[in-house]
């Protein structure tokens with residue numbers, strides 16, 4: 001058995017994992033597994049393109065929102081909401097190529113100034129109603145990883161994961177999936193738990209807060225390791241299942257991210273979620289160097305700064 005990664009390596013690995021998963025998966029977003037096989041065989045290289053026609057190494061909203069969330073936590077770990085919110089709005093104003101529908105609707109409401117900078121939950125609730133209760137997309141899950149790395153107490157991990165998920169996604173399943181994923185990252189980073197144990201522990205802790213039924217609906221198949229047919233959709237429960245499959249079943253970081261990305265569908269987001277968890281599991285050194293170097297020095301600098309900030313916060 002190789003020695004387990006250091007905390008620094010897990011934190012850096014988690015952030016880089018989100019970024020390279022996003023950059024690899026962006027090429028395959030909205031494709032089917034069959035169309036990917038026909039065109040690529042299996043895509044293992046960061047080549048850009050995709051429906052957004054991205055340059056190689058470019059990341060998308062998944063990484064941007066993860067970094068905004070981490071930076072907002074670093075601004076004030078005890079009260080991150082207004083800081084995360086300010087950073088989300090600054091990102092939208094920079095004119096990114098792609099923003100998810102639920103996130104866009106809430107950010108627009110907040111940018112219009114109808115709600116105060118603390119009233120994200122009111123805006124999210126209104127968008128939830130306008131979408132007829134359809135706010136269980138994976139747009140909160142894709143950014144939640146830093147919560148599991150920034151706080152040292154599982155109760156606080158759950159509280160902050162829920163607080164920050166509900167800024168945009170009011171459906172409880174969005175918050176619950178964020179709480180579970182953040183607890184899995186927490187257990188791997190702080191308790192050195194292998195992913196199967198981390199998931200079982202996280203499910204137990206989450207059950208005590210939201211009930212066993214909710215956790216069974218969220219991750220029953222993953223807990224039983226009976227995967228059935230994976231659906232790489234933007235529904236937070238299905239995205240989480242795909243990511244847990246990659247984390248639990250793959251032999252290493254590269255395989256986890258490649259297998260999940262090549263399912264297609266919401267490939268960039270699901271590969272980002274998988275890459276984040278897999279990076280915490282296997283550490284930064286396990287991420288293929290060719291993927292790390294597909295990111296520009298500017299991108300790597302930002303990831304390193306955030307990783308160092310998180311390490312200073314908790315180390």
Ligand SMILES: [Mg+2]
Pocket residue numbers: 060061062098268269
């Ligand atoms: Mg994306």
